Amino acid sequence: MPRLLEVENLKTQFETGAGIVKAVDGISYYVDEGETVAIVGESGCGKSVGAMSILRLIPDPPGKIVDGRIIFEGRNVLELPDSEIRKIRGGQISMVFQEPMTSLNPVLTIGLQLTETMMLHLGLSQDEADKRAVELLGMVGIGEPERRLKQYPHQFSGGMRQRVMIALALSCKPKLIIADEPTTALDVTIQAQILELMRNLTKDMGVALIIITHNLGVVARYAERVIVMYAGKIVEMGTAKQVYHDPHHPYTIGLLNSVPRMDLHRGRRLVPIEGQPPDLTRLDEGCSYRPRCRWAIDKCAASFPPLEAIDGSQIAACFRKDELEKDLKSAS
């Protein structure tokens, strides 16, 4: 499938009182048309900032994209004039945010918030946009769409609001949807519904999807490829199957050991990753994971390990990536 999005050496930084925070520090990845890619990592690892950088939604100041290229359909998003980036936002690439409770404007009707985007990007009249809004709400599983359009966000539950956000994201037939932890704020029972809905709708419409999450369970089920981020850098990337069953970075292994898995034997203990994520203002040139890594060696302090191929499409950034598997097997 043709390339849709290509991120090259993206660096996004924030200037704070404590110094420069390198939230995203030179990440490169791609998304093909219609593909679902998951970006996984702990809070504060830069996964959201990286995604927001694609649409240049980083508040500046204090944030700044200092380096890199973001090629969307052959054009570098970072060099587009404001009028062009506005056409991409909502029209070509749309977003679903983490907080459905606060992501919709409380003083405007759902109808207005849905239709204004379609009128802007698709050039629809108010009537046409209303009609399509009704269709969209029906599509995301909201009953009585005509009546619901006249209502305000506070009359919707969290799950319903997230459905509205998905309808909004799909409304202008985008090529790519970026979902930033779309289910984190929802009840567990609703999470699966929302994810199913997003997967089915994006597959039906051939829309590519970037899911940002810290939930590896989500990844295994819904994504084709997985990108694991730690402290602003990509540490492992591969197909979901590769990353899930054959991880080659200590951090990925740590993540997998800290979530319950149905495919492994019962009674297995969950092992948390010890320690805290590093302070992003004080990173040295060594591997940022080494203080928490039980495989760390002296070499890890000297330089950040490069992302190297393991086999085919899987890559990992660890000097000892080939020894881990053996080590794990002997340990268990």
Next chain:
Amino acid sequence: MYKYIIKRVLLAIPTLFGAALLVFFLLRAIPGDVCEIRLAGTGLYADPAEIELCRDKLGLNDPMIVQFWDFVSGYFTWDLGDSMWTGKPITFEIGLRFKLSLQIAIMATLVAIAIAIPLGIISAVKQDTWMDYAVRAFSIAGIAIPSFWLGIIIILGLLIVTQHWFGAPWMPPIDYVSPFEDPLRNMSQLIWPAVATGYRYSAVATRMTRSALLEVLREDYVRTARSKGLMERVIINRHALKNALLPVVTIIAIEFAFLIGGLVVTEQVFNLNGLGKLFVESVGAQDFNLTQQLVMLVVLIFVITNLVVDILYAWLDPRIRYS
């Protein structure tokens, strides 16, 4: 909503009653009364019998409870009585000045809104640029400059500028004409005090608009609006401003109610015969009747303004639905 409004109107009655009670007894707690001031105020000898006679005539010797009943029952039956000082009906005394004070309050409010909302928006959107600093300096100056001083400067400026350009000095007219009779003359008199007070009044509202908007611009739904590709103008006007206006509406409304009776010094500077001046005079003369009714008028205006603010709130924010 209608139920709520009716409830609020009914609730105004105890509020007014409480205000009546307070002003009635506070006034009578001050030593002296209108008769003493009228007959002995100049420091000359006054016959105590004559003072007693005056008190009898004005009803000041009646038992307190009777006086209070006269006041309250008169208020609710629109029989406000006469001024103790001039002897003219209070409706006449207040009516004469109310139009002018109301007009200045409305005009000053419009001036304040016209200054505060655009400047507040600019200041918030261009935060920490020279435009923001200029707006903030302008509004700080508005708080710091007393409006009577600004009034004097405006009048002086008018004199100097007209002298310089037209060869003859021009001053705003002194006598009040209704805006419906001669709008031009009316405006040429009242625009200056309205600007002088409106500027001061805008200062607080500007800063409030700025800080409220800055807060709203950091909200998630503004980020959503950006991610939809809307123009910055639409994001501000449609998505942010309606959310940011709530505290600004409150400030403007409270200030408006205050302006009706509180423009004592500005009225003096511009030689206007308004309620503020009447207020001071009636208190100075210990004209109980008139002072009581003026206080009641101001209380009523506050009550009405608060009700209007509540209705505006419900209109601005659908989450607020009074029941």
